[in-house]
Amino acid sequence: MSAISREDVVHLARLAHIEMSDAELDKMTGELGVIVDAIASVSEAAGADVPATSHPIPLSNVFREDVVGETLTVEQALQNAPDSEDSRFKVPAILDEE
Amino acid sequence: MTEIIKLSATELAEKLRAGEVTSVQAVQAHLDRIAAVDGGERGVNAFLHLNAEEALAVAAEVDTIRAAGGAEAEALHPLAGVPIAIKDLIVTVGQPTTAGSRMLEGWMSPYDATVITKIRAAKLPMLGKTNLDEFAMGSSTEHSAYGPTRNPWDLDRIPGGSGGGSAAAVAAFEAPLALGTDTGGSIRQPGAVTGTVGVKPTYGGVSRYGAIAMASSLDQIGPVSRTVLDSAYLHELIGGHDPRDSTSLNEPVPALVEAARQGLTGDLTGVRVGVIAELQGEGYEAGVQARFDESLEVLRAAGAEIVEVHCPNFKYALGAYYLIMPSEVSSNLAKFDGVRYGKRVIPADGPVTIERVMGATRAAGFGDEVKRRIILGTYALSAGYYDAYYGSAQKVRTLVQRDFDAAFEKADVLISPTAPTVAFALGSKTDDPLAMYLNDVATIPANLAGVPGISVPGGLSEGLPVGIQFLAPAHEDARLYRVGAALESLLEKGWGGPLISQAPDLASAEKEGVA
Numbered sequence: 204m205s206a207i208s209r210e211d212v213v214h215l216a217r218l219a220h221i222e223m224s225d226a227e228l229d230k231m232t233g234e235l236g237v238i239v240d241a242i243a244s245v246s247e248a249a250g251a252d253v254p255a256t257s258h259p260i261p262l263s264n265v266f267r268e269d270v271v272g273e274t275l276t277v278e279q280a281l282q283n284a285p286d287s288e289d290s291r292f293k294v295p296a297i298l299d300e301e
Numbered sequence: 302m303t304e305i306i307k308l309s310a311t312e313l314a315e316k317l318r319a320g321e322v323t324s325v326q327a328v329q330a331h332l333d334r335i336a337a338v339d340g341g342e343r344g345v346n347a348f349l350h351l352n353a354e355e356a357l358a359v360a361a362e363v364d365t366i367r368a369a370g371g372a373e374a375e376a377l378h379p380l381a382g383v384p385i386a387i388k389d390l391i392v393t394v395g396q397p398t399t400a401g402s403r404m405l406e407g408w409m410s411p412y413d414a415t416v417i418t419k420i421r422a423a424k425l426p427m428l429g430k431t432n433l434d435e436f437a438m439g440s441s442t443e444h445s446a447y448g449p450t451r452n453p454w455d456l457d458r459i460p461g462g463s464g465g466g467s468a469a470a471v472a473a474f475e476a477p478l479a480l481g482t483d484t485g486g487s488i489r490q491p492g493a494v495t496g497t498v499g500v501k502p503t504y505g506g507v508s509r510y511g512a513i514a515m516a517s518s519l520d521q522i523g524p525v526s527r528t529v530l531d532s533a534y535l536h537e538l539i540g541g542h543d544p545r546d547s548t549s550l551n552e553p554v555p556a557l558v559e560a561a562r563q564g565l566t567g568d569l570t571g572v573r574v575g576v577i578a579e580l581q582g583e584g585y586e587a588g589v590q591a592r593f594d595e596s597l598e599v600l601r602a603a604g605a606e607i608v609e610v611h612c613p614n615f616k617y618a619l620g621a622y623y624l625i626m627p628s629e630v631s632s633n634l635a636k637f638d639g640v641r642y643g644k645r646v647i648p649a650d651g652p653v654t655i656e657r658v659m660g661a662t663r664a665a666g667f668g669d670e671v672k673r674r675i676i677l678g679t680y681a682l683s684a685g686y687y688d689a690y691y692g693s694a695q696k697v698r699t700l701v702q703r704d705f706d707a708a709f710e711k712a713d714v715l716i717s718p719t720a721p722t723v724a725f726a727l728g729s730k731t732d733d734p735l736a737m738y739l740n741d742v743a744t745i746p747a748n749l750a751g752v753p754g755i756s757v758p759g760g761l762s763e764g765l766p767v768g769i770q771f772l773a774p775a776h777e778d779a780r781l782y783r784v785g786a787a788l789e790s791l792l793e794k795g796w797g798g799p800l801i802s803q804a805p806d807l808a809s810a811e812k813e814g815v816a
Contacts, residue, residue, distance in 0.1 A: 207680065215679045219631060220638070221672055222660035234734055235677060241735055242620035246689045249696035256698040258518050258548065259504045259751025260775055265547040279411040285645030292641055295658045 206236030305330040307802075310383050310477040310531040317382045320367070324360035324382030328426045331384050332356070335428070335475045338453075338807045345807070346450045347460075347470035348429045349389050352396050356384060356426035363424050378423035380534055385420060386476040388467045389430035390437050391522065392511045393417050396427070400513050401435040401445040401463075404643050404666030414511020415546065416480060416522055416539045423538055428476050431466030435668045436634065437487055437515045439463050440740040443731050444670040451727070452495060454765055454804050458724040461491030461740075467525045468495040473807055478535050479525040484515050485622055486720075486744025488523045489756040493719035493768020496758045496800045498785070499525050500532050501744075503775045504751030505550035507536070508543030516629035517548075519622075519748040527801055529757060529786040530565065533557040536778070552776070560779035564786030570604035572784060575712025579615045580743045585721045588762025593718045596759050596769050599791045600716075600784070610711050612704035614697065615746050621697035622745045623738060624681045624690045630671075631678030637666060673734060702750045709774045714784050717743050719756040719768030747772050755781040757789050758800040766800060 207215075209232045216223045216231075223231065277290045286293040305327055308316065316322040332353050339345050363382035366373050392398045392410035394417075399405045413421070420427065434444035442450040442465030452460040453473040460469040467479035468491030481488035483501035492499030500523045507522045514520060524535035540554035576597065581590060601607050639645035639662035646661040647653055667675070681690040708715055720740055730737045747754040752775050759769035769788060773780040793799055 211680070212676065215676045215683070218683070219675050219679045220635075220656070220659040220663050221667065221675065222664035223672075227672075231673065231676060234673060235680070237735055238623065238673075238677060238738075239680070242623050245617055245620040245624060245697055246693040248614065248617040248621075249693060249700055253696040253699050255692060255695035256702060257695060259698075259702070259749065260548075260550065262505070262548065262550075267544060275411050280641075282411060283408050283642035285639060285643075294640055295647075295653050295655045297655050299652045299654050 207232060207239055306334050306474040308477065309528045310380060310526060311528065311534060313477055314380055314383050317363075317367070324363040324426065325357060327382065328356045328360040328384050328428070331428055331476055334473075338473055339475060343451070343456050345453055345456070345469050345473050345475070346448055347431050347466045347473065347475055348386070349399060349401070349432050349447055349466070350396055351429040352427050355395060356428050359424055359426040360384075378538065380478075380538060381424040383425055383478060384428045384476055385425045386428050386431050386467060386470045386479040387417070388433055388464050388479065388481050390433055390482050390513050391416060391480055392513065393427070393430070396430055398430065398513070399447070400437070401433040401447060402666065402668070402671070403446045404637050406644065408643060410511075412511065415508035415543045417511065419539055425478070431464070431470055431479060433466055434463035435671050436513065437463040437482055437484060438630070438670050438674055440486070440490060440737050441730065442466060443727065444668055446668055449727055452724045453807055454496065455724065458726055458765070459494065461494040461720070461724065463487040464491045464499075464525065468492055468497050468499065471495070471497045471525055471527055472801060472804065477527065478531060480522060480539070481525045482512055482520060482522050483748065484519045484521075485626065485748050486741040488525060489744050489754055489768065489770060490720045490740060492525065492756040493770070494724040494766060496766030496804065497525065497527055498529050498532050498755070498757055499523065500536060500755045500778075500781065501747060501753060502536060502540065502778055503550065503753045505548050506554075506753070506778060507540050508546040508549050510543055510545040514633040516626040517633065518629060519626060521748070527799065529755070529782055529789050530558065530561045532755070533561040533782045550776075555776070555779040557779055557782045560782040561786040564783040565790050567603055567787055567790050569600060569784065569787050572605045572714070573608055573712045574600055574605045574784065575608050575610035575708050575715045577615070577708070577715050577717045578609055578611050579613070580717035584739070584742070585718055586723065586762065589718045589721060589723065589767050592760040592762060592767040593769060596788060596792070597716070600788060603787055603791055608711055610708040610715060612701075612708055612746070614700035614704050617697045618701050618746045618749055619738065619742050621694040621701070622741075622749060623677070624694035625698070625749075627674040627678030628681045628691050629678070630674045631682065634671070634675055637663065670734070698749050701746050705746070705750045705752055705774070713773075714780050715772040717770050719743060719770040723762050723765035723767060743770060751775050753778040753781055755785045757785045758792070760792065760796075760800065761803065
C-alpha cells in the first residue's frame with residue numbers, strides 16, 4: 204500500500220482550501236502516510252456482498268410542512284460577518300485581475 | 302452540612318426543594334470554586350467562558366418562584382436551580398461559542414441549540430462554556446486553541462477528550478452537571494480518566510440542533526456528571542424528538558431515572574452481561590484490566606450472568622472510523638470560508654481573491670489536528686480512492702452492527718474497559734497522532750453502530766481513575782442506567798464512598814506546586 208506522496212498532499216490542501224508552508228506539507232505527508240497505512244486494512248475487511256451503512260439508525264422521508272419557520276433578522280444574520288455592506292455579506296473578489 | 306459543591310446534582314436539587322440551600326448560594330459556591338481552581342498557570346482550565354451574571358439571575362428567579370410557592374413552584378423541573386456547564390461546541394445565545402478554535406474566536410450564536418432551550422425552560426443556571434479539542438477532534442483536550450485542560454487527579458495529565466473541559470469541571474467540583482458531545486468517545490473517555498460518569502445516548506436520542514457538526518453520522522450530545530442517577534435526570538431533560546434535527550428519533554425518552562433507581566438497589570438477578578473478548582487483553586494496561594476483572598466479579602455477585610461475546614469485526618472499527626469521520630469533517634468544515642461568520646484573513650501579498658482569502662483564513666483559523674483530518678477526509682473521498690476507503694469503511698459499519706446484533710442475542714448489555722489506559726501525561730502523545738487515536742479503540746464501535754454507552758468509575762490504577770463501559774442495544778439506554786447505577790453503588794460500598802472523594806484536594810495541591 205503506497206503512502207500519500209507530497210504531491211498528493213499539495214493537491215489535497217488546494218482542494219481543501221488550506222494554505223500550507225513547505226514545512227507543513229512535509230510534516231503532513233509523513234503523518235498521513237502513517238495513518239493511511241494503519242487504516243488501509245479496512246479495504247479488505249468486507250466482501251462485495253456486504254451493504255454499506257451511511258447512518259446507524261436509518262430514518263426515511265423526514266419531512267416538515269412547507270411553511271415559513273423561525274428566521275434570523277438581517278442584523279442577526281450579519282452580526283458575525285467579517286465584512287458586510289447594504290444588508291449583504293461582502294465577499295472578496297471572485298476572479299483575479301478585475 | 303456537606304459543602305455545597307460536593308453534593309451530587311440530585312442531592313443539591315433535594316436541598317433546593319427543601320429550602321436548605323438557595324440556588325443563588327449554589328451558583329455562587331461553584332463560581333467561587335471555579336475562581337479558586339480553574340485559572341492560573343496550574344489551574345484546571347476547564348472553562349473558556351464564565352456566564353456568572355446570567356447564571357445568578359436564573360438562580361435568583363428559581364429562588365423567587367420557590368419562595369412564593371404555589372403552582373409555579375410545584376411545576377419547577379426537578380433540576381431547576383442546579384447549575385450546569387456547557388461544552389463549547391454547543392451554541393448559546395448571550396455567550397460566545399468557539400468550538401475550541403481560533404476560527405470562531407468571539408463568535409456569538411444568533412440561536413440556541415435545542416438542548417440549551419430545554420435547559421433554559423427547566424431553569425438550570427448555566428455557569429459557562431467548557432474547553433475541548435478544537436471542533437471536538439482529539440482525545441486529550443490538548444488540541445484546544447485556548448490551552449489544554451488539566452486532569453484534577455493529576456494536573457500534569459490529560460483529562461481526556463474531546464470533552465475534557467466538561468469532565469474536569471465535574472471532577473473538580475466546579476459544576477455538578479455538564480453537557481458533552483460524543484463522536485468516537487468524547488464523553489465516555491474523559492469520564493473514564495477523570496473518575497466521572499458520561500453517557501453517549503442512542504444516536505438520535507438527543508437533538509443535535511445547535512451542536513457544531515463534526516461527523517454528522519456519529520455525533521451525539523449526552524450528559525456528564527459524578528453519579529449515574531444525575532446523568533439519568535439530565536438525559537431525561539435533554540432527550541426526545543426535535544423536528545429541527547432530521548436524524549432525531551421520534552419516540553418518547555425512556556424512563557432513565559426509574560432505571561437508575563432500580564439499579565441502585567444493587568440487584569442484577571437475571572441480567573446477562575456480555576464481556577467483549579476483543580476489547581481487553583493486549584494494549585490494555587494491567588491496572589485497567591485488574592479493575593475491569595474486579596467489576597465483573599462484583600456484577601456476578603449481584604446476580605448478573607457473565608457471558609463472553611465475540612465481535613470479530615471490531616478490529617476494523619478504528620480504521621473505519623478514521624475514514625468515515627474525517628470524510629464527514631472535510632465536508633462539515635467546508636463552511637468555514639471567511640465569508641459569513643468567523644475569522645477572515647487577508648493574504649499578506651498578492652491579489653485578494655476569495656480563493657486566496659479562504660486558503661489564508663483556513664490556514665490561520667484551524668489547528669494541526671483539524672487540518673490533518675480535513676486533508677485525510679478529502680483524500681478518502683477523492684476520485685480513485687472513494688470505493689477503497691470511504692465505501693469500504695461504510696461496509697465495515699454494517700459488519701460492526703452485525704457483531705452487535707449477534708452479541709445482544711447472548712447478552713442484555715455488553716461490558717469493556719472504557720479506555721485502554723489511565724490518563725497519560727500532557728504532551729506525551731501530541732506528536733504521534735496514531736497513538737492518540739488508539740485511546741478511542743473501545744468507544745468507537747458504539748458510534749459506528751449508533752448504540753448507547755456509559756462510562757462509570759471502576760476504581761484506581763496507580764492513583765488514577767479507570768472507567769468501565771457498558772453498551773446496550775439502540776433505544777435501550779435505560780439498561781445502561783440500571784447496570785451502571787448497580788455497579789456504582791456496589792463498588793462504592795467497597796470504597797466507603799464515591800471514588801471522586803479520593804481525588805486530591807486541588808486547593809492544597811496548588812499550594813504545594815507553588816512551594
